[in-house]
Amino acid sequence: MPSIMWFRRDLRLRDNPALLAAMEAARAAGDGEVLGLFVVDPVLADASGPVRRQYLSSSLAALDASMGGRLQVRTGDPRAVLPAMVQLTGAASVHVAADYGPYGSSRDSAVEQALGAVPLIRTGSPYAVAPGRVTKDDGTPYRVYTPFHRAWMRHGWRSPADDPGEVAWLPLAGGERPPTAADGGVVLPAAGEQAAWERWDAFRADGLADYADRRDRADLAGTSSLSHHLRWGEIHPRSLLAEIGEGEGDAVFRKELCWREFYADVLWHHPRSARASLDQRFDTRMPWDTGASADDAFTAWATGRTGYPFVDAGMRQLRAEGWVHNRVRMVVASFLVKDLHLPWQRGAAEFMHWLRDADLASNAHGWQWTAGCGTDASPFYRVFNPTAQGLKFDPEGDYVRRYVPELAHLPGKAAHEPWDALDGYAHGYPQRIVDHRHEREAALAAFATLKGS
Numbered sequence: 001m002p003s004i005m006w007f008r009r010d011l012r013l014r015d016n017p018a019l020l021a022a023m024e025a026a027r028a029a030g031d032g033e034v035l036g037l038f039v040v041d042p043v044l045a046d047a048s049g050p051v052r053r054q055y056l057s058s059s060l061a062a063l064d065a066s067m068g069g070r071l072q073v074r075t076g077d078p079r080a081v082l083p084a085m086v087q088l089t090g091a092a093s094v095h096v097a098a099d100y101g102p103y104g105s106s107r108d109s110a111v112e113q114a115l116g117a118v119p120l121i122r123t124g125s126p127y128a129v130a131p132g133r134v135t136k137d138d139g140t141p142y143r144v145y146t147p148f149h150r151a152w153m154r155h156g157w158r159s160p161a162d163d164p165g166e167v168a169w170l171p172l173a174g175g176e177r178p179p180t181a182a183d184g185g186v187v188l189p190a191a192g193e194q195a196a197w198e199r200w201d202a203f204r205a206d207g208l209a210d211y212a213d214r215r216d217r218a219d220l221a222g223t224s225s226l227s228h229h230l231r232w233g234e235i236h237p238r239s240l241l242a243e244i245g246e247g248e249g250d251a252v253f254r255k256e257l258c259w260r261e262f263y264a265d266v267l268w269h270h271p272r273s274a275r276a277s278l279d280q281r282f283d284t285r286m287p288w289d290t291g292a293s294a295d296d297a298f299t300a301w302a303t304g305r306t307g308y309p310f311v312d313a314g315m316r317q318l319r320a321e322g323w324v325h326n327r328v329r330m331v332v333a334s335f336l337v338k339d340l341h342l343p344w345q346r347g348a349a350e351f352m353h354w355l356r357d358a359d360l361a362s363n364a365h366g367w368q369w370t371a372g373c374g375t376d377a378s379p380f381y382r383v384f385n386p387t388a389q390g391l392k393f394d395p396e397g398d399y400v401r402r403y404v405p406e407l408a409h410l411p412g413k414a415a416h417e418p419w420d421a422l423d424g425y426a427h428g429y430p431q432r433i434v435d436h437r438h439e440r441e442a443a444l445a446a447f448a449t450l451k452g453s
């Protein structure tokens with residue numbers, strides 16, 4: 001009797017404990033054949049933007065190629081597809097990496113029920129340390145990152161799983177090919193396990209040592225650009241942690257991986273926080289802007305036409321590449337919430353639509369951190385000045401000129417302040433839609449109304 005390896009957010013063969021478990025079970029129950037399956041779940045597919053669909057289709061094609069073309073793809077509700085595949089193959093067990101997201105965990109419970117006597121076996125997760133494992137001494141979850149990080153380091157993680165070697169993939173006639181998604185209009189990097197390892201190897205060789213110094217600079221390629229590979233499990237954080245050394249850049253990089261684990265942990269403990277503010281006053285009492293002018297402001301922000309060069313460069317990078325530098329994500333998020341007075345959920349949804357690394361936990365909590373309503377949030381009164389941030393983290397204006405052609409004629413840091421240049425608006429760059437100083441005061445006044453409530 002074969003077993004089924006149901007791939008979801010773990011589109012790789014190396015360092016994949018669930019795959020090893022599937023192989024082991026298949027050897028124990030028969031001739032060791034494993035059916036490799038991906039289910040295109042309409043619920044998730046419909047909720048994904050074109051960028052994620054496009055990236056997923058390339059990643060599945062890469063996985064299929066690494067399996068010698070044996071990946072089985074089926075479209076449908078997993079509660080129906082999995083039992084049908086078990087019946088078709090006579091599989092004795094179904095293997096997955098545990099999903100800790102709100103939708104994924106309840107879907108898995110439902111699939112488990114639908115499978116009846118055939119077990120759904122969870123081995124491993126997309127994290128080095130699974131959500132819920134790192135707790136305070138009294139068993140309660142951490143709400144603040146720094147002590148979580150200390151405890152996470154103390155807890156430690158397993159070594160990478162063994163190489164699976166040759167997998168006896170069960171051949172099956174029929175089925176679907178990995179979906180080919182329409183071009184999302186975004187230039188995407190190569191997908192798949194091999195591309196992930198090549199990216200990591202290049203970053204480890206050339207970027208890791210300087211990571212602590214360069215990671216905040218929007219104009220430099222100073223970060224790993226691994227987030228989409230981690231999002232789809234083309235490489236596991238445990239594999240990276242095993243290769244990280246003791247240098248300063250290594251330590252900072254390890255801390256960034258820990259932010260991903262922290263936010264997954266927070267979401268696991270507070271599933272509603274995917275869409276609701278952890279500080280509920282932000283959803284019930286904050287006087288957000290509404291109506292047609294709010295919609296116009298949102299559109300200007302989303303399309304990179306606010307008149308603030310660093311913000312506009314970021315939002316245009318999002319639509320061009322499906323990725324934005326972390327510093328710029330914070331600045332554009334702060335601008336939406338504190339300069340335009342719009343709820344973070346609107347911006348988070350826009351990010352989920354466009355980001356190639358869109359991840360519910362990191363996104364919702366990255367937004368809540370910036371908005372000041374999340375776990376360990378930056379205080380609301382810390383309002384990013386979009387121009388000062390640009391001058392600091394893009395000191396020569398290169399980042400702005402790369403994404404905002406209307407400002408390409410302004411040399412050096414002048415690109416950040418077109419209002420100071422005689423020809424600043426000569427090529428159609430829009431005027432500022434709001435006055436930052438004024439909106440900062442308005443945001444603080446709105447926040448003051450929450451106090452004591």
Ligand SMILES: Cc1cc2nc3c(=O)[nH]c(=O)nc-3n(C[C@H](O)[C@H](O)[C@H](O)COP(=O)(O)OP(=O)(O)OC[C@H]3O[C@@H](n4cnc5c(N)ncnc54)[C@H](O)[C@@H]3O)c2cc1C
Pocket residue numbers: 215223224225226227228230231256257258259260261263324325326327329330333351355357358359360362363364366367370
């Ligand atoms: C408003 C906002 C929304 C965000 N949405 C997402 C998202 O949907 N998906 C996502 O993966 N990251 C998100 N982030 C975190 C961060 O911006 C990206 O992980 C990072 O920019 C990815 O680039 P990189 O791989 O080069 O990062 P690197 O700097 O090389 O970091 C290495 C890895 O650490 C993790 N990481 C780094 N910073 C963070 C962080 N602040 N929070 C969580 N994980 C982190 C990522 O997995 C990243 O790939 C968001 C941040 C903000 C402020």
